[in-house]
Amino acid sequence: MNDKKNYGFTTTILHSDRRKGIEHGSLHKPMHTSVAFGYSDARQLASVFQGKEPGFRYGRQGNPTVSALEEKVNQMEQGVGTLCFATGMGAIGAVFQSLLRAGSHVVSSAYLFGNTNSLWQTAAGQGIDVAFVDATDVAHVAAAITPQTRIVFVETIANPRTQVADLKRIGELCKERGLLYIVDNTMTSPYLFRPKLVGAGLVINALTKSIGGHGNALGGSLTDTGAYDWTRYPHIADNYKKAAPAQWGLAQIRAKGLRDFGASLGPEAAHHIAVGAETLALRTVRTNSNALALARLLEADERVAAVHYPGLASHPQHAISSELFRSFGFLLSFELKEGIDCFDFLNRLTVAIPASNLGDNRTLIIPVAHTIFYEMGAERRASMGIAESLIRVSVGIEDEDDLLDDFATALEGC
Ligand SMILES: *Cc1c(COP(=O)(O)O)cnc(C)c1O
Numbered sequence: 001m002n003d004k005k006n007y008g009f010t011t012t013i014l015h016s017d018r019r020k021g022i023e024h025g026s027l028h029k030p031m032h033t034s035v036a037f038g039y040s041d042a043r044q045l046a047s048v049f050q051g052k053e054p055g056f057r058y059g060r061q062g063n064p065t066v067s068a069l070e071e072k073v074n075q076m077e078q079g080v081g082t083l084c085f086a087t088g089m090g091a092i093g094a095v096f097q098s099l100l101r102a103g104s105h106v107v108s109s110a111y112l113f114g115n116t117n118s119l120w121q122t123a124a125g126q127g128i129d130v131a132f133v134d135a136t137d138v139a140h141v142a143a144a145i146t147p148q149t150r151i152v153f154v155e156t157i158a159n160p161r162t163q164v165a166d167l168k169r170i171g172e173l174c175k176e177r178g179l180l181y182i183v184d185n186t187m188t189s190p191y192l193f194r195p196k197l198v199g200a201g202l203v204i205n206a207l208t209k210s211i212g213g214h215g216n217a218l219g220g221s222l223t224d225t226g227a228y229d230w231t232r233y234p235h236i237a238d239n240y241k242k243a244a245p246a247q248w249g250l251a252q253i254r255a256k257g258l259r260d261f262g263a264s265l266g267p268e269a270a271h272h273i274a275v276g277a278e279t280l281a282l283r284t285v286r287t288n289s290n291a292l293a294l295a296r297l298l299e300a301d302e303r304v305a306a307v308h309y310p311g312l313a314s315h316p317q318h319a320i321s322s323e324l325f326r327s328f329g330f331l332l333s334f335e336l337k338e339g340i341d342c343f344d345f346l347n348r349l350t351v352a353i354p355a356s357n358l359g360d361n362r363t364l365i366i367p368v369a370h371t372i373f374y375e376m377g378a379e380r381r382a383s384m385g386i387a388e389s390l391i392r393v394s395v396g397i398e399d400e401d402d403l404l405d406d407f408a409t410a411l412e413g414c
Helices: 009-014 042-049 064-077 088-099 114-124 138-144 167-177 245-260 267-277 280-299 318-324 342-348 377-383 400-412
Strands: 081-085 105-109 129-133 149-155 180-184 202-206 220-224 304-308 331-336 364-367 390-394
Touching: 009 064, 009 280, 064 081, 064 202, 064 220, 064 267, 081 088, 081 245, 088 114, 088 149, 088 180, 088 202, 088 220, 088 245, 105 114, 114 129, 129 138, 138 167, 149 167, 167 180, 167 318, 220 245, 280 304, 280 331, 280 400, 342 364, 342 390, 342 400
Parallel strands: 105 129, 105 149, 149 180, 180 202
Antiparallel strands: 081 220, 202 220, 304 331, 331 390, 364 390
């Protein structure tokens, strides 16, 4: 590899491990399962603990296999540093754990992954005030900011209703106000969109989803893009201010969010995700073209009341999605006309599988109000724009004809 050359997305990921030196000629980063890391000189151990030289100490804080994955995600997001976690929620929980304290205020999109929504409810019980806003318009975000606001949190394409946040203008607003802007990039992945480009300081990816892609490992990541000036953040402890300010945020998150909180990614999962990441771009091209074809089929069917997919001209944020994203993602949702039993419809599908999870190679389908959004109740569902008949589809890489045929046949039975 020529270090001066700017390689494309896939070339960069495929050859990432080689750039750090190959162990025994192994072209994949080997899976290091040791929990502890020993040194022949005890002084060196002390020096690693004190952060005076790089090195591994204990698996909860870092592992060579996990580091290799962190490096890949960091290259995908073009960040200054990335930390991996056991799950996507582990990464979001680490933000909560390490950056907020009683009295902090958060402005969050109301259109959120269900468990993130639940986490913010937990935060509210601990004296952290969260304002939920319709983030498709920056004006709502601006109106919710208070002097205590510490972070602004949005998703790119919201799961399951596919609302697209006003990403660019929220970035401009945060920059103007010196606020930390956090974007959950899971539904787009760094292949479709880099939140750094709109000024996000921290980027979250649930690696479980399209980056891993095979539904065989859980993982999450948090990337510092370098866009945020940490000297403006009031809650960085002196301990984490020893290096240059660009390092402060991740230093505190590594200690408070990873070491103390403990949602650490294991080396086996890191290996699965790293292998999956090699084909992210290839799989995304296929899932996204399948999703667009399926959205068009559903939109043209008289038994379907509504289809939500940013790739359709009828989607309210189609224009900004076209401008910001390489294509429109693997996630779509739709509503069947009143009187059609969604369970009967789902049971007629033979290719799409009724299951939770997103970004799998297989097409997965789930009735939202009855499952993943059941706990929050009808009122909050309505406030998030979630119809009781909403069905979410995570579109996979099946052959397009098979997928369209499966849905067409199941609709005919309605
Ligand atoms: C799945 C998901 C998460 C959480 O990821 P896990 O690995 O399941 O914990 C967070 N944000 C979004 C947008 C997701 O889809």
